[in-house]
Amino acid sequence: MAKLNVSIDDRLRDELFKLIPPRRRSQVVNKALWHELLRRKRRQATEVGASLAEAKRHPDRRGDYECRPSGSGAN
Numbered sequence: 001m002a003k004l005n006v007s008i009d010d011r012l013r014d015e016l017f018k019l020i021p022p023r024r025r026s027q028v029v030n031k032a033l034w035h036e037l038l039r040r041k042r043r044q045a046t047e048v049g050a051s052l053a054e055a056k057r058h059p060d061r062r063g064d065y066e067c068r069p070s071g072s073g074a075n
Helices: 010-019 022-057
Strands: none
Touching (some): 010 022
16 A cells, blocks of 8 residues: 555544544545545546536437438428
């Protein structure tokens, strides 16, 4: 396991030290970071998926317009 030097809010530190025993703190912080990273990945995937869906709905991308050969007289 790698070490990471980070700064946390004083109130967060106080709560962590008050609620979590010394040998469990690292595990709790790791689990919380994993949850946050997964949440952000899901949100990013949703945003990318939404922008792709929006691009597919654009009239120039749908292909539901009628193509007529030029000079056919059908206007």
